[in-house]
Amino acid sequence: MTVTLTPVLSATWGSDKSWSLDTYTEAGGYAPLKKALGMAPGDLVQAVKDSGLRGRGGAGFPTGMKWGFLPPDDGGPRYLVVNADESEPGTCKDIPTMMSAPHALIEGVIITSFAIGCNHAFIYLRGEVVHVYRRLLQAVREAYEAGHLGKNIHGSGFDLDVTVHAGAGAYICGEETALLDSLEGRRGQPRLKPPFPAVAGLYARPTVVNNVESVASVPAIVDKGVEWFTAMGTERSKGMGLFSLSGHVTRPGQYEAPLGITLRELLELAGGIREGHELKFWTPGGSSTPIFTQDHLDTPLDYESVGAAGSMLGTRALQLFDETTCVVRAVTRWTEFYKHESCGKCTPCREGTYWLTQILKRIEAGRGTQADIQQLLDTCDSIAGRSFCALGDGATSSIISSVTLFREEYEAHVEQGGCPFDHAASALFEYSDTPATEEAHA
Amino acid sequence: MTYDETTLVSLTEDAAAIIARYPVKRSALLPMLHLVQSVDGFVSPDGIQFCAEQLELTAAEVSAVATFYTQYKRRPNGEYQVGVCTNTLCAVMGGDRIWDELSEHVGVGHDETTEDGKVTLERLECNAACDYAPVMMVNWEFFDNQTPESAKQVVDDLRAGKDVAPSRGPAKVCSFKQVSRVLAGFEDGRADEDQGAGTATLAGLEAAKGQGWTEGAK
Numbered sequence: 001m002t003v004t005l006t007p008v009l010s011a012t013w014g015s016d017k018s019w020s021l022d023t024y025t026e027a028g029g030y031a032p033l034k035k036a037l038g039m040a041p042g043d044l045v046q047a048v049k050d051s052g053l054r055g056r057g058g059a060g061f062p063t064g065m066k067w068g069f070l071p072p073d074d075g076g077p078r079y080l081v082v083n084a085d086e087s088e089p090g091t092c093k094d095i096p097t098m099m100s101a102p103h104a105l106i107e108g109v110i111i112t113s114f115a116i117g118c119n120h121a122f123i124y125l126r127g128e129v130v131h132v133y134r135r136l137l138q139a140v141r142e143a144y145e146a147g148h149l150g151k152n153i154h155g156s157g158f159d160l161d162v163t164v165h166a167g168a169g170a171y172i173c174g175e176e177t178a179l180l181d182s183l184e185g186r187r188g189q190p191r192l193k194p195p196f197p198a199v200a201g202l203y204a205r206p207t208v209v210n211n212v213e214s215v216a217s218v219p220a221i222v223d224k225g226v227e228w229f230t231a232m233g234t235e236r237s238k239g240m241g242l243f244s245l246s247g248h249v250t251r252p253g254q255y256e257a258p259l260g261i262t263l264r265e266l267l268e269l270a271g272g273i274r275e276g277h278e279l280k281f282w283t284p285g286g287s288s289t290p291i292f293t294q295d296h297l298d299t300p301l302d303y304e305s306v307g308a309a310g311s312m313l314g315t316r317a318l319q320l321f322d323e324t325t326c327v328v329r330a331v332t333r334w335t336e337f338y339k340h341e342s343c344g345k346c347t348p349c350r351e352g353t354y355w356l357t358q359i360l361k362r363i364e365a366g367r368g369t370q371a372d373i374q375q376l377l378d379t380c381d382s383i384a385g386r387s388f389c390a391l392g393d394g395a396t397s398s399i400i401s402s403v404t405l406f407r408e409e410y411e412a413h414v415e416q417g418g419c420p421f422d423h424a425a426s427a428l429f430e431y432s433d434t435p436a437t438e439e440a441h442a
Numbered sequence: 443m444t445y446d447e448t449t450l451v452s453l454t455e456d457a458a459a460i461i462a463r464y465p466v467k468r469s470a471l472l473p474m475l476h477l478v479q480s481v482d483g484f485v486s487p488d489g490i491q492f493c494a495e496q497l498e499l500t501a502a503e504v505s506a507v508a509t510f511y512t513q514y515k516r517r518p519n520g521e522y523q524v525g526v527c528t529n530t531l532c533a534v535m536g537g538d539r540i541w542d543e544l545s546e547h548v549g550v551g552h553d554e555t556t557e558d559g560k561v562t563l564e565r566l567e568c569n570a571a572c573d574y575a576p577v578m579m580v581n582w583e584f585f586d587n588q589t590p591e592s593a594k595q596v597v598d599d600l601r602a603g604k605d606v607a608p609s610r611g612p613a614k615v616c617s618f619k620q621v622s623r624v625l626a627g628f629e630d631g632r633a634d635e636d637q638g639a640g641t642a643t644l645a646g647l648e649a650a651k652g653q654g655w656t657e658g659a660k
Contacts, residue, residue, distance in 0.1 A: 004653055182472065319531045
């Protein structure tokens with residue numbers, strides 16, 4: 001069965017100067033804004049609730065419900081903050097969205113702000129993507145010049161300013177409360193919740209934090225209607241989403257499809273696993289989601305089905321690895337990432353990721369013992385659910401799932417005193433493997 | 443502070459423009475640290491003092507923030523920050539090999555700068571371009587689908603003073619200081635420069651066209 005792709009956000013990415021206001025407007029852009037400004041804000045919130053749109057940044061929380069959590073207007077400011085700190089390993093959807101069609105996000109920001117009663121919105125972009133920042137700065141300037149931003153937008157009486165803010169390199173700032181601390185000019189460390197940002201967010205004021213793709217989906221919902229959106233997807237996972245295929249696949253890239261599509265279907269569109277090889281393991285939603293194998297090729301990629309199969313839909317970052325890949329090497333590297341990015345606030349995460357890295361590097365280098373494998377699981381048990389945020393939990397996902405699915409590969413490293421795989425065979429270019437690279441990663 | 447008067451005047455003007463973007467002054471700190479790097483090439487002691495004075499913070503408070511983020515450099519940085527992604531996906535696709543060969547070729551390791559001051563090497567964490575693995579970033583512009591040879595060529599060209607264009611992004615890679623000014627939120631007029639959206643970015647759109655999808659029918 002072939003599932004039809006549904007380019008909505010990505011529809012204009014191939015157009016000439018796709019990032020410009022002119023191109024976006026010619027394709028129908030900013031008509032939804034005018035429609036929205038003629039609606040009651042409460043009706044907009046209800047429409048997004050009815051659409052079933054769920055957060056596209058990983059957690060999958062219903063977007064309209066998040067908006068609805070804001071307390072009643074007390075006359076003070078309330079804020080929209082867009083999380084554009086895309087950094088989860090494997091995740092690469094928001095960057096092309098903002099690079100190729102920044103106005104989809106800006107229009108979503110304006111409509112969302114109008115719906116929730118916000119007069120100053122922020123886009124927090126990771127700092128390591130300077131051309132994306134250029135495009136966003138220009139798009140905001142163009143939107144002001146066209147009267148889509150500023151005072152009394154199109155005669156509606158609604159005022160909105162947008163500030164695009166560049167971060168400075170810290171994965172943890174993708175966690176919404178760390179992002180808020182960072183935006184306030186502090187170290188990006190998560191806050192204890194409650195209070196949630198809806199009650200006390202940016203500058204301790206009511207705040208909605210939404211992912212880029214969630215916000216960019218809003219104009220299309222306003223334009224085409226709730227029924228159009230709910231016609232796509234599955235029972236409780238409505239609409240379309242960007243599926244990012246990377247790794248050992250013939251045509252990696254962004255595939256915008258209804259939620260519930262399967263990896264088998266996506267692979268058919270992407271030309272399959274690279275020629276002469278077969279799928280070994282993959283992440284359904286980035287490195288913080290438990291890994292899957294060939295057994296999950298037909299799992300519908302929606303929130304419920306992926307969850308029921310023991311993982312998470314996350315950011316739909318499908319990192320695909322073929323049979324040449326050493327799972328211990330892959331998991332060790334992810335774990336080093338979490339160690340590096342742990343903000344240090346909570347002891348279980350800070351210390352735990354350090355010890356996990358020590359043990360994994362020992363096993364990968366062939367100096368581990370059978371007891372180390374159990375020690376990994378025990379250490380994971382001391383981390384998961386014991387910190388302010390989910391970074392530590394994410395670190396345990398690939399370890400626990402890989403030990404469960406590929407325990408014999410961990411044991412082989414111990415028994416053989418080294419890695420049984422030829423790393424050169426995994427690379428996308430030819431080279432002959434010369435002495436170990438393991439020590440170079442100091 | 444040892445800034446000369448002209449520098450201090452322009453820094454102060456820029457700082458005022460940054461501070462005006464936010465309802466609360468302290469939010470200007472991250473862009474101001476980028477601004478300091480655009481002048482000094484790293485977060486200098488002078489720059490820390492300047493930020494502290496502008497934002498009514500202590501130098502310790504500014505340092506505490508500056509040391510948290512990897513893009514803020516504590517030593518004078520090379521003119522080009524060259525990062526090879528060695529997070530899992532890129533590493534497995536060949537990033538580890540690229541790093542090894544590039545590091546040996548240039549003769550410096552992680553967070554080290556060549557003697558000519560041109561290139562600072564870095565092992566990068568995921569830069570959100572996984573569909574173009576293995577990825578290299580130069581001053582935060584995308585160099586997609588790299589090989590050891592292509593990576594070494596880029597670095598050789600940069601050290602030879604040639605203009606180098608990224609795979610996706612502007613017509614040429616700007617210097618570390620120039621890029622830092624953009625990151626402080628000042629446009630440099632290069633937003634319309636383009637090298638194409640990229641094959642992987644458009645892969646789904648192409649596949650949809652293969653199914654008979656047209657833009658008008660969206």
